[in-house]
Amino acid sequence: MFSLDTAASPPPDPRQALARADALCQERGVRLTELRRRVLEILWNSPTPLGAYAILDVLREDGRTGAPPTVYRALEFLLEQGLIHRLTSQSMFTGCRQPGSRHDGQFLICQDCGQVDELNNPAIEELLRAEAAAREFEALAQRVEVLGRCPDCRRGAIDHAA
Amino acid sequence: MFSLDTAASPPPDPRQALARADALCQERGVRLTELRRRVLEILWNSPTPLGAYAILDVLREDGRTGAPPTVYRALEFLLEQGLIHRLTSQSMFTGCRQPGSRHDGQFLICQDCGQVDELNNPAIEELLRAEAAAREFEALAQRVEVLGRCPDCRRGAIDHAA
DNA sequence: TCGGAAATTGTTATTTTATAACAATTGTTA
DNA sequence: TAACAATTGTTATAAAATAACAATTTCCGA
Known part of the structure; x- marks a missing residue:
């Protein structure tokens, strides 16, 4: 017996995910800026979802200055573009495994x-x-x-x- | 054409809901204390879900002293007993329309x-x-x-x- | 290529939501 | 009634999210 409805998530590969994001944003004429791309990369590099403040910590390790709004705005953009999901019960974010179709x-x-x-x-x-x-x-x-x-x-x- | 699966929610009636809660807690041998009962009542009296701090405001109007933990503990109890639900996307709470069956x-x-x-x-x-x-x-x-x-x-x- | 508008990011401060830790009180039971 | 457990009070703090405004970058037309 096998499932009729959904395939398993494809193995999350940060490089592929970022390339896909680049392509999608280009198609759509929106800007995946360095900051936004980096936030997406941080999420894809993490084995588990991250909260906004955990992302901010990584950005600071990068040497970048920033405060919560910096991260939240990047996350807002990525959510709008369907590149990430918010897990509301956890106040955390994770890369979307099927971007492209909202x-x-x-x-x-x-x-x-x-x-x-x-x-x-x-x-x-x-x-x-x-x-x-x-x-x-x-x-x-x-x-x-x-x-x-x-x-x-x-x-x-x-x-x-x- | 009509829906096959679920009936509409019964009209929320605070009195009935509280009586039901009293009965359920008695059956289960748990204590629906005055505070817990009042928090439940506040939720049922509201036409919309409430956040913990909105509930706290009402408690203070009652003349009761209290701080956030007071409310959160009462909510925790009511959640455990299946008397309320938490709407995670809203950080709010609402009375359960079908208590009894968790x-x-x-x-x-x-x-x-x-x-x-x-x-x-x-x-x-x-x-x-x-x-x-x-x-x-x-x-x-x-x-x-x-x-x-x-x-x-x-x-x-x-x-x-x- | 220069200048101005729009978009993006930086910064400071604050709000909102939730919990930790311990003290006081109440309820229960031996 | 002493002792223990459960509940509530209190103080302090942590964690998540946003408001408001300044600085910077990008884009586009003159």
Whole structure:
């Protein structure tokens, strides 16, 4: 038996992701400035989502001066362009695995290690849209997050118990 | 044509909600203290979700002394008992329309007026569970929120344009 | 290529949300 | 009623996000 709906996320490769972002921004005529590109790179280089202040720390390690608004503005741009997602339950940000087609995504978030898997199950999206439509509610964005434990951490926990 | 999956939320009635909460806590042998009950009441009396500090303001109008931890602890209890929900994208809290059976719910949140409709569509819940299971992810909680405009605000917007 | 408007980034200060740590009080039970 | 647990009060601080304005860079037309 196999899943009918969604493929697994492609392995996140920072270089590819940045090249894709470059291309998308060029197409769209928007500017992926050095700062914005660097923030995106920082996110892609991290195995787990990062908060704005963690990103700011890395920028400062770069030698760049900056304050929270610097980061938040870059994040705002990246969100608008669909290059990253915000995990609202965590106040954190992560690179989008399917940029290009704007979407909100669905996330499996490990509460132990923080790692995140991005789903894009159209059936879930569609059901939510339908629920909204049935109530004459104009749906503009979806936030779908599943909190729990990833396979690695489950195995780790089993090891500890053994 | 009609929806197959979920009924509309019952009209929120503070008195009923509080009576139900009393009963549930009694059954469970947990204490719905005066403070906790009052916080729940404040939430039910509000037409829209409230943040912790808005709740604190009302408590102070009551004449009660208190600080943020007072409110957050009461909220924590109410969340544990499934008597309220947290809207993570808003950092706000709202009374649960179907207490008794623990669930995470799904929410339609109006970005104009703040009003919230609670869904409990089992198909959405099930799809998320299935996605998690397919990836061997242990799902412990779900956060599902749709942001947009409620029917009232859509009509209001049309009126303005007209 | 120069100058001015728009976009981007820098900077300072503040607001909003949430929690840590410990003290005081209340409730429960032996 | 003493002792213990649960709840609430209090002070202080951490963490996340934004407001407001200044400086800089980019873009584009004259």
